[in-house]
Amino acid sequence: MSRQAQNDQFLRTSFLDGANAAYIEGLQAEYEQNPGSVSDEWRHFFESMKAGPIDSEPHYAEQASWAVPLNQLAVNDELTGALTGDYESVERNIREKISARAYYSGFDMSPVASLRATQDSIRALMLIRSYRVMGHLAADLDPLGLADRRVHRELKPETYGFTEADYDRPIFIDKVLGLETATIREIIAILRRTYCRHIGVQFMHITSPAQKAWIQERIEGPEKDVRFTIEGKKAILNKLIETETFEKFCDVKYTGTKRFGLDGGEAMAPALEQIIKRGGQLGVREIVLGMAHRGRLNVLAN
Structure with a gap:
């Protein structure tokens, strides 16, 4: 479309402004009841809105010119797994580390125990990520205590299958939060101290992995609580x-x-x-x- 054509289209539709929405809606309601009740200009305008062909096919946003075609996207990689909820690669990595720790400790772990330990690790990591994403929403920012502080369900261990009986069982979290293993009780204490006190930290929207890692390194961990002499x-x-x-x-x-x-x-x-x-x-x-x-x-x- 040429610039002149764009200007002409703008002049023809410049009256479609948010400030005029209520007025135009009223005219359209009158037109729907009686087309002859509005002026010829408005009648032609409302008729043109109905005259266009209806496209039954949905319209999708076009990809950027430099983007990889959708039919050539890699499958079964870590990014795709994170988007689709397929944690197969993560589960395999954790299972191998748990088995290696058991082997070097001289502990013979059965397949059932290995599966349970792996599932516990994945669920604990999902809980930690939830606090990183939305823990700031539960921060104590109301000094008067007037706000109704409701804890989001994704910040509750029960959402990930943990009960009170599981709170004191050591779980392998692969040095996340600065710990090799930790109980759910310890994990929750660290996460709430980090994200849910009087300062909320919101950083998971940052696209740079290095910048996110920099923030995590300085706020997460059992010894990262600020203590003044x-x-x-x-x-x-x-x-x-x-x-x-x-x-x-x-x-x-x-x-x-x-x-x-x-x-x-x-x-x-x-x-x-x-x-x-x-x-x-x-x-x-x-x-x-x-x-x-x-x-x-x-x-x-x-």
């Missing part, structure tokens, strides 16, 4: 006191003056201080802040 807690408290005192001073000294206070966001001051200090240790030479209105005086002062 007594000195660290005192330093944070001192910075909060400085921040709050500055706000109170400005409020008394310049009562009624617009000053873009930091009320409600006082934690930004110690957070920025730590970012700047840690950045300097890592070699950062310059930091430019695109500062919001709220708290700009406090940031400049502290």
